[in-house]
Amino acid sequence: MxxxxxxxxxxxxxxxxxxEQVQVVQIKENQKNIKPPLVAVQVGCSEGKNRFKKPLLGHFDSAGVNPKAKLLEFHITPDAVVPVGTEIRxxxxxxxxxxxxxxPSIGKGFAGVMKRWNFKGLPASHGTSLAHRSAGSTGQNQDPGRVFKGKKMAGRLGGQSxxxxxxxxxxxxxxxxxxxxxxxxxxxxxxxxxxxxxxxxxxxxxxxxxxxxxxxxxxxxxxxxxxxxxxxxxxxxxxxxxxxxx
CATH class of the missing domain: 2.40.30.10 (Translation factors)
Structure with missing residues (x-):
């Protein structure tokens, strides 16, 4: 920054x-007859320094570009198609x-509910002992007698798109x-x-x-x-x- x-x-x-060396690698025509028709352009960036498998090397060789470290696709309209190998500046x-x-967001490892979901935690006084950052109750009574799926609880934080x-x-x-x-x-x-x-x-x-x-x-x-x-x-x-x- x-x-x-x-x-x-x-x-x-x-x-x-x-x-960094952003180039068009492939143009994928619409195969599902969606209206309006869409075209996907595959874009690669950065010269790959790792070892590539033969099918991927053949993919880059047919496009006439050097092996790329990252490939992404963007949907475009048919009138926005650019030739393979075009560099995006x-x-x-x-x-x-x-x-x-x-x-992907920065991965922060296993986090509690206060950091992950902004819970306020339990009271800081009046007998609360060693549970100030707890989530509190997670279920109900015997009916339904279970914890609903998607309940906000402690877990892995970050590392997602x-x-x-x-x-x-x-x-x-x-x-x-x-x-x-x-x-x-x-x-x-x-x-x-x-x-x-x-x-x-x-x-x-x-x-x-x-x-x-x-x-x-x-x-x-x-x-x-x-x-x-x-x-x-x-x-x-x-x-x-x-x-x-x-």
Missing amino acids: SALWDEWGVRHPVTILQL AAHFVPGQYVDVTA ATVLNLKVLKIDNVLNLIYIKGSVPGFDNQFVRIRDAIKKHGKKCFPSDCIPPPFPTIIPEIVQTMPRELMAKTGGVDPFIPREV
């Missing part, structure tokens, strides 16, 4: 994400747009392929994350007014070479440090 200052001098906490995202970021919605892209770096996203994202350091356009902001609400339409289906490498290295989102509005009349 780091910080950026906008044109008004306001400090924003940001998370820096890097697109940081300029694919527009400064000022909103994205959703998904990654988590998504943070509506994060704003404040800046991109076209040379280092960096994306500066406002706020925090799930996962630990060097974690693979999945970035997509915000699904709860439709149409013009997802992108700034001066970048409509966005690069579709993705940015052309020739255009990236002519773009400045860094692009910063503008917040606009009124200077927040000017005193306002009450």
